[in-house]
Amino acid sequence: MSIILQVKDLVTKFYTLDGVVNAVNGVSFELNEGETLAIVGESGSGKSVTMMSLLGLIPMPPGKIESGSASFNSEEGLCDLLQLSPEEMRDIRGGQIGFVFQDPISTLNPILTIGEQISETLIRHKGLSKEQAREQTIKLLSQVGIPDPELRYKAYPFQFSGGMRQRVVIAIAIACTPKIIIADEPTTALDVTVQAQIIELFKELRDALGVAVIWITHDLGVVAGIAERVLVMYGGRPVEIAQVMDIYKDPKHPYTLGLLRALPSLEAKESKRLKSIKGTPPDLLIPFKHCPFASRCDYAFDRCWEEIPPLISVGEQHQAACFFDLEEGGPRHD
Ligand SMILES: Nc1ncnc2c1ncn2[C@@H]1O[C@H](COP(=O)(O)OP(=O)(O)O)[C@@H](O)[C@H]1O
Ligand SMILES: [Mg+2]
Known part of the structure; x- marks a missing residue:
């Protein structure tokens, strides 16, 4: 399988009046041709900023991409998305890389017909x-x-329901037969039944077009049916990357475990209370010197408060950034 996108050590910050927001703190991953990778994490974990960085959509200032590379295997050969000029980026974005965001209104132009926008x-x-x-x-x-x-070609976005508008955005995203589609919580703003329809549509199109997809969501529950691999983010960092079944059956990071326990279980007959993860997400204004999850973690020990755990291999195609071995029930030996 060949790699279509390789992101290495992406760091993106925002210089605000309140201080420096450490939004993305060293994200690395690769995306294979035709593969769907889900990126999962609570709100504020840096999922959107990661994708906006790749698409050249970070407002600068206050934003700044401090370091990293994103090697894209484009039609013209390998290029680093982070080094492109605004013009080169505009050619790739919407062409070779399609995107679908949470709110279709932000992508659609209210004064152009649906047809005109796709044609354009x-x-x-x-x-x-x-x-x-x-x-x-x-x-x-x-x-x-x-x-x-034929009739809908002449309609304006306001004449469509939210679900129909998202279908239009998807039509724009696939119009130029992209190599990658980045979908950032594309169903979050929709009703549950419409959500399921949009996910179905996405899967159909992906299989028909053979396009690689980055599917961003805060809901670990939906990824099983969509993705082959999952990257879990916390505090602007990847904390676990694995094949989707390993994430469900054999999570290696306590945060992933927490996300799983917060999912409504189909097997639980009696109304088992969902366990939400205790505590609050990290304050990104303070740069971390220890594990960003330590204060919420049931397994944290001395070392977790002293160093940032690096992402290490913990199994076949499985990486996690944690000093604790959940299987052994004690510190990981390295
Ligand atoms: N334009 C901006 N200015 C300042 N901070 C920002 C800006 N955009 C995003 N952030 C901050 O970056 C962090 C990560 O945000 P985001 O990537 O949108 O999270 P997610 O998509 O995982 O919910 C958040 O703390 C958010 O407040
Ligand atoms: Mg987001």
């Missing part, structure tokens, strides 16, 4: 004529499950 993407990135783009747009609308595409 095709004209710009694929160099299609107006007529070709129109034809292709109608095909795309029907591909994403929008009924009466």
